[in-house]
Amino acid sequence: MNEELTKNLAPGHGTCAGCGIPVIVRTILGATDDPVVVINATGCLEVTTTVYPYTPWKVPYIHNAFENAAATASGVEAAYKVLLKRGKIPRQARDDSPRRIKFVVFAGDGGTYDIGLQSLSGALERGHEFVFVCYDNQAYSNTGGQRSSATPFGASTQTTPSDRKDFGNELFRKDIIEIVKAHHIKYIAQANAAYPEDLKAKAEKAFATKGPSFLLVFQPCNNEMKFPTSQYVAVGKLATESNFWPLYEISAQGGSATGGEKMKYTINYAPKERKPIEEFLKTQGRFKHLFTPENKKIIEEIQGQVDEGWKRLQKVASIK
Amino acid sequence: MALALKQINPAVMPVYPITPQTPIIESFAKYQAERSVDTEIIIVESEHSAISAAVGASAAGARTVTATSSQGLALMNEILYIASGMRLPILMAVSARALSAPLNIHNDHSDVMGARDAGWVQLFSENVQEAYDNILIGLKLAEMSRTPVMVIMDGFITSHSFENLNPLSDEEVKKFVGEYNPEKFLLDVDNPVVFGTMALPPHYFDFKVDQDKAMRQSFDDYKKITEEFSKLSNRSYSSYESYELDDADQVVVVAGSTAGTAKDVVDKLRKEGKKVGLLKIKLFRPFPTEEVKNALFKAKNIAVLDKAMSFGTKPPLYSEIVNSLWNLQPTTYNLQSYIYGLGGRDIFQSDIEKVFEDLISGDVSDEIKYIGIKK
Numbered sequence: 220m221n222e223e224l225t226k227n228l229a230p231g232h233g234t235c236a237g238c239g240i241p242v243i244v245r246t247i248l249g250a251t252d253d254p255v256v257v258i259n260a261t262g263c264l265e266v267t268t269t270v271y272p273y274t275p276w277k278v279p280y281i282h283n284a285f286e287n288a289a290a291t292a293s294g295v296e297a298a299y300k301v302l303l304k305r306g307k308i309p310r311q312a313r314d315d316s317p318r319r320i321k322f323v324v325f326a327g328d329g330g331t332y333d334i335g336l337q338s339l340s341g342a343l344e345r346g347h348e349f350v351f352v353c354y355d356n357q358a359y360s361n362t363g364g365q366r367s368s369a370t371p372f373g374a375s376t377q378t379t380p381s382d383r384k385d386f387g388n389e390l391f392r393k394d395i396i397e398i399v400k401a402h403h404i405k406y407i408a409q410a411n412a413a414y415p416e417d418l419k420a421k422a423e424k425a426f427a428t429k430g431p432s433f434l435l436v437f438q439p440c441n442n443e444m445k446f447p448t449s450q451y452v453a454v455g456k457l458a459t460e461s462n463f464w465p466l467y468e469i470s471a472q473g474g475s476a477t478g479g480e481k482m483k484y485t486i487n488y489a490p491k492e493r494k495p496i497e498e499f500l501k502t503q504g505r506f507k508h509l510f511t512p513e514n515k516k517i518i519e520e521i522q523g524q525v526d527e528g529w530k531r532l533q534k535v536a537s538i539k
Numbered sequence: 540m541a542l543a544l545k546q547i548n549p550a551v552m553p554v555y556p557i558t559p560q561t562p563i564i565e566s567f568a569k570y571q572a573e574r575s576v577d578t579e580i581i582i583v584e585s586e587h588s589a590i591s592a593a594v595g596a597s598a599a600g601a602r603t604v605t606a607t608s609s610q611g612l613a614l615m616n617e618i619l620y621i622a623s624g625m626r627l628p629i630l631m632a633v634s635a636r637a638l639s640a641p642l643n644i645h646n647d648h649s650d651v652m653g654a655r656d657a658g659w660v661q662l663f664s665e666n667v668q669e670a671y672d673n674i675l676i677g678l679k680l681a682e683m684s685r686t687p688v689m690v691i692m693d694g695f696i697t698s699h700s701f702e703n704l705n706p707l708s709d710e711e712v713k714k715f716v717g718e719y720n721p722e723k724f725l726l727d728v729d730n731p732v733v734f735g736t737m738a739l740p741p742h743y744f745d746f747k748v749d750q751d752k753a754m755r756q757s758f759d760d761y762k763k764i765t766e767e768f769s770k771l772s773n774r775s776y777s778s779y780e781s782y783e784l785d786d787a788d789q790v791v792v793v794a795g796s797t798a799g800t801a802k803d804v805v806d807k808l809r810k811e812g813k814k815v816g817l818l819k820i821k822l823f824r825p826f827p828t829e830e831v832k833n834a835l836f837k838a839k840n841i842a843v844l845d846k847a848m849s850f851g852t853k854p855p856l857y858s859e860i861v862n863s864l865w866n867l868q869p870t871t872y873n874l875q876s877y878i879y880g881l882g883g884r885d886i887f888q889s890d891i892e893k894v895f896e897d898l899i900s901g902d903v904s905d906e907i908k909y910i911g912i913k914k
Contacts (some may be wrong), residue, residue, distance in 0.1 A: 256725050256728070258595065266737055269737045270736070270737050270738075271736040271739070272742070274733045276733055278728070279725040279731045279733075280731070280733045280734065281725055281735050282734070282736070282737075283591055283594050284591070284617060286587070287591035287618065290583065291592065292595060293553070293583070293595065294551060294553060294593060294595025294598075294603070295595040295598070295726075297579040297592070297601075298551050298579070298596040298597075298601035298726065299599065301577070301579040301601060302601060302726060305550070308726060309726070309728065318726075318728055320726060337585065337587075337588070338585075338588050338591065341585070341588055344584075345581065
């Protein structure tokens with residue numbers, strides 16, 4: 220395997236065939252030359268990389284619990300600050316200066332939108348310098364595919380199963396980006412595992428950010444979205460081509476010490492012609508039940524939501 | 540406690556307010572504001588995040604302390620096990636307080652007893668001096684045994700009391716606790732290490748057996764450290780304190796501030812010629828089973844006073860005493876369980892005198908007695 224690609228996370232991890240998580244992790248960690256410390260919430264990435272006595276991690280790593288990755292990162296980052304102040308950070312041979320260390324949290328949507336939301340909010344508000352990455356597969360995949368507050372409207376999951384008279388999840392996905400934005404941090408981006416170049420560029424910006432930054436990355440999960448293992452890139456691309464998952468970023472323009480009042484939205488990719496939502500939905504078993512005459516209106520409703528969301532995004536992105 | 544923490548000058552201190560622990564973190568914040576410490580105080584949004592951040596900071600290689608009480612300790616419960624399972628030497632000051640419901644901010648030992656199997660060393664303090672001393676002893680013990688330590692004082696009774704204190708000098712404290720240089724830590728980026736692995740059935744059990752060994756080993760570490768501390772402070776320290784115990788027939792066993800009240804009662808009854816004594820438990824985890832057995836083997840009647848319940852069975856300290864004495868043959872003693880002071884109900888000298896009277900008159904049974912509850 221490519222040595223550069225695997226310098227932080229080696230082969231031999233246990234993620235499912237066709238999982239996008241290793242791509243996300245390697246792309247993001249590969250976007251900095253500084254040493255990194257990884258803080259990981261309980262979830263797919265954690266259980267597939269830490270089974271004692273083996274690990275593919277080549278960088279320092281800590282898993283604490285499910286809901287507290289951001290709080291754990293706060294402790295690690297605070298330790299770095301004080302040990303730097305006290306001259307106790309290992310020095311680099313090059314110029315005998317103390318190591319500049321980056322801190323990256325990886326959490327799934329459960330560990331971000333749901334159980335991890337409080338500790339995320341606290342850590343963002345306190346301004347710790349770290350990159351929080353949510354790999355978002357829109358369900359509790361590690362426990363077998365239950366609904367999370369990232370699960371889209373109309374999806375069938377283990378806890379919102381579809382039936383003849385039930386179209387599955389009736390609730391709307393939480394707008395986590397806007398919640399994060401309310402903390403006045405300086406860099407927020409939505410990315411997609413199927414677009415690694417875009418993800419890398421965003422990770423570079425996140426690492427260059429003073430204070431906290433947040434990356435929300437679409438992670439097509441073949442197990443729980445239910446599609447063939449060879450298809451995660453195709454499904455990921457359709458999510459963006461249909462405007463279901465636009466690629467965009469929010470960055471502070473100068474502004475105050477807490478992140479600035481002038482936040483600029485930038486759409487990183489606009490499809491020439493947006494694909495109908497059916498094309499995205501039909502690739503996945505979680506939406507299979509929608510393709511019946513009685514559920515036609517549900518698909519129409521989803522299309523309406525997607526188009527509304529895109530319009531809203533275009534509008535905020537056009538504000539100078 | 541705050542003074543001891545100031546002298547330690549820990550690297551990281553995540554804090555969240557809760558009555559009656561708050562004076563510790565407020566005093567400490569003042570020390571930081573006047574720049575007599577350079578600690579990174581993290582003002583977190585919950586106790587769960589306080590202990591989570593403490594785990595992160597300690598694993599990162601920083602000397603880490605925090606403080607809590609009651610609901611806060613209960614909220615931390617999940618992470619207490621993670622801290623001890625990762626063998627992180629976090630020091631936590633606890634102002635012991637009742638647990639809800641019904642809500643009550645006053646002292647008992649329900650919170651700390653609820654955490655007694657979380658793999659933390661637990662040190663009880665009778666008064667302000669012991670709380671101060673235990674902070675210094677506890678920190679050194681945590682780092683030597685790589686096991687987190689809870690230093691417990693009674694909420695309000697000790698946490699908000701004004702007493703004379705004989706502190707060590709800053710230099711003495713500095714020398715006693717030394718520098719913290721962990722063997723493996725996250726910020727040592729050239730030697731990467733994984734904290735918080737997943738261990739499946741072939742390994743998990745072994746981890747837990749090792750952890751238990753470490754906890755037992757911490758008992759010997761405690762002895763070493765308290766010997767050193769006794770020389771330094773001229774205050775004798777051990778896992779328990781015996782008060783007029785050598786020839787005592789009637790013995791009260793207690794932990795925490797009530798020991799002070801009980802000592803006065805012992806003095807009074809001794810003057811009346813009664814052979815009474817007190818055993819005060821200082822180290823509750825690991826429990827000094829052998830020492831307690833040796834201290835109690837001559838007693839005729841023993842009353843164990845618990846400030847907590849274990850609903851549906853006998854309370855925790857009582858169970859530990861039974862466990863310490865079970866193989867004492869022939870059985871020469873009678874044992875009585877008392878529960879007192881829940882939710883801050885006062886216990887008076889007269890209450891403890893009544894306990895001794897019960898013992899002397901042989902009013903001892905297998906039924907729990909409740910001090911301060913009208914029949």
